[in-house]
Amino acid sequence: MKQLAEFVKERRREVNLTQEEFAERSGVALTVIRKIEQGKTNLNMDKVNLVLQMFGHELAPVSRKDLNE
Secondary structure, three states, X not given: OHHHHHHHHHHHHHOOOOHHHHHXXXXXXXXXXXXXXXXXXXXXXXXXXXXXXXXXXXXXXXXXXXXHO
């Protein structure tokens, strides 16, 4: 989660948006942005993907088998 938190925070700052502005543009609540940037682990994947879509990315489930190949 730390990598996700750093990625979102860095990209948001690169585009010079506050957390509030970024939440509004990505279509999620401010609390979602705050939780992501704080590295919280109880996040809704759909909400995270709305945020990541702003940068052309998305999260998807990956099996342990796929990671080992």
